[in-house]
Amino acid sequence: xxxxxxxxxxxxxxxxxxxxxxxxxxxxxxxxxxxxxxxxxxxxxxxxxxxxxxxxxxxxxxxxxxxxxxxxxxxxxxxxxxxxxxxxxxxxxxxxxxxxxxxxxxxxxxxxxxxxxxxxxxxxxxxxxxxxxxxxxxxxxxxxxxxxxxxxxxxxxxxxxxxxxxxxxxxxxxxxxxxxxxxxxxxxxxxxxxxxxxxxxxxxxxxxxxxxxxxxxxxxxxxxxxxxxxxxxxxxxxxxxxxxxxxxxxxxxxxxxxxxxxxxxxxxxxxxxxxxxxxxxxxxxxxxxxxxxxxxxxxxxxxxxxxxxxxxxxxxxxxxxxx
Ligand SMILES: [Zn+2]
Numbered sequence: 001x002x003x004x005x006x007x008x009x010x011x012x013x014x015x016x017x018x019x020x021x022x023x024x025x026x027x028x029x030x031x032x033x034x035x036x037x038x039x040x041x042x043x044x045x046x047x048x049x050x051x052x053x054x055x056x057x058x059x060x061x062x063x064x065x066x067x068x069x070x071x072x073x074x075x076x077x078x079x080x081x082x083x084x085x086x087x088x089x090x091x092x093x094x095x096x097x098x099x100x101x102x103x104x105x106x107x108x109x110x111x112x113x114x115x116x117x118x119x120x121x122x123x124x125x126x127x128x129x130x131x132x133x134x135x136x137x138x139x140x141x142x143x144x145x146x147x148x149x150x151x152x153x154x155x156x157x158x159x160x161x162x163x164x165x166x167x168x169x170x171x172x173x174x175x176x177x178x179x180x181x182x183x184x185x186x187x188x189x190x191x192x193x194x195x196x197x198x199x200x201x202x203x204x205x206x207x208x209x210x211x212x213x214x215x216x217x218x219x220x221x222x223x224x225x226x227x228x229x230x231x232x233x234x235x236x237x238x239x240x241x242x243x244x245x246x247x248x249x250x251x252x253x254x255x256x257x258x259x260x261x262x263x264x265x266x267x268x269x270x271x272x273x274x275x276x277x278x279x280x281x282x283x284x285x286x287x288x289x290x291x292x293x294x295x296x297x298x299x300x301x302x303x304x305x306x307x308x309x310x311x312x313x314x315x316x317x318x319x320x321x322x323x
Contacts (some may be wrong), residue, residue: 002102002133003081003264005322006041007172007219010263015316016254019043019221020307021085021268023050025062026275026300032066032080033073034307038318041079043103043264046096047086047148060099077323083135085266086148093123097132105174109137110150113160120168128169135264138164139176141224143185153180158210165215172219172264175211177204179224183233183246183269191247197230198245203253212261220261226269227251227314229306235277239284246273251314258315265315271303278302 003017010017018035022028022044035042044066046059054062063082070078083103087093093104106123108116120136127134139156143149156175165173178201180186191198211220228248236243254265278299282289289295312318 001079001081002131002171003043003083003135003219004133004171006079006081007263009320009322010317011217011219011261013320014259015320016222016258016263016265017041017043017317018307018311018315019045019083019085019264019266020271021045021047021050021266022059022062023053026296027271027303028062028066029069030271030300030303031307032070032078034304034311035080036070036073036075036078038308038311039075039321040311040317041081041320042317043081043083045083045085045266045268046101047084048088048092050085056095056099060101064100075321077321079321087123090119090122090126093134094126097127097130101132103133103135105135105137107137107148107174109140109174109176113164117164117167120164120170124169124171133171134169135172135174135221136164136168136170137174137176137223139174141176141180143181143224148181153178155204155207156211158207158214161211161214165218172221173211173215174221174223175208177207177222179203179222179249181224183226183228183243183248183273185224185226185228185249186247188245188247198247199250200247203249203257205256208257208260208262215261218261219263221264221266222254222257222262223266225249225254225265226267226273227254228269228273232270232273232277232306235281236273239277239280241276241280254314255316267310270306270310274302274306275299 142153
């Protein structure tokens with residue numbers, strides 16, 4: 001399904017839909033198990049990097065498999081969106097739409113304003129013929145993730161959002177208010193030390209509220225919203241990893257954002273950390289194991305636990321299926 005009804009209900013209900021990226025079968029299974037167990041709608045996203053890694057055709061059939069799997073797990077009416085994350089060209093978006101994606105993002109945020117509008121409008125005009133919803137982006141997030149990277153962030157300018165959303169016809173808008181891509185969102189120097197923990201600068205809720213005033217009820221999307229849980233980082237480092245100064249967005253701030261017009265929150269790095277932590281721990285404790293199922297099973301379990309935690313304790317989308 002596309003995101004239209006899902007987002008309307010999320011804004012009215014004061015919660016956000018989780019958008020989890022997937023590249024592997026284990027991630028896909030963990031996402032579906034978590035969504036079914038919590039009765040949550042879910043957006044499964046595929047990046048350009050995921051398409052390069054896993055193959056676009058395979059990912060498309062995995063998403064179809066995800067819907068069938070959710071039904072097999074006992075969910076009669078699963079609500080699953082297959083979404084392209086950070087489409088960087090009309091051709092890529094068109095390819096995904098032609099393949100059966102129900103939602104795409106066109107990310108022209110690095111382009112000059114008028115070019116961003118022209119590109120987004122072109123994708124919207126094509127996508128809407130097939131009832132595919134389109135997310136566009138205004139403002140630039142800092143950080144590195146897959147093929148998306150920027151050294152600095154530029155907050156979304158609230159004075160541009162009405163013009164941008166009207167002229168592009170986009171269905172949702174990704175904004176920049178201080179979130180960031182990847183597991184190294186902030187340097188220790190940008191943070192303050194509170195009770196021995198590095199706390200990053202707060203999200204710009206004033207900008208979010210200004211945007212909400214300009215576009216009442218319009219779906220807003222937050223990218224780069226992993227929390228980078230310290231216990232996973234510590235497990236990785238304890239069992240031979242070396243992750244320095246990994247700092248994410250505090251979950252309380254995401255919970256606060258979920259209650260506003262923010263109705264889609266993207267989480268990718270936390271899944272990577274949960275998977276890597278479980279694999280490192282298993283292999284360190286069972287050096288004789290060489291069957292991938294032996295270490296991918298605990299990895300899948302750990303991701304599922306993380307997804308459930310996000311759904312229930314951060315986004316509040318549990319129990320929100322329409323039927
Ligand atoms: Zn992103």
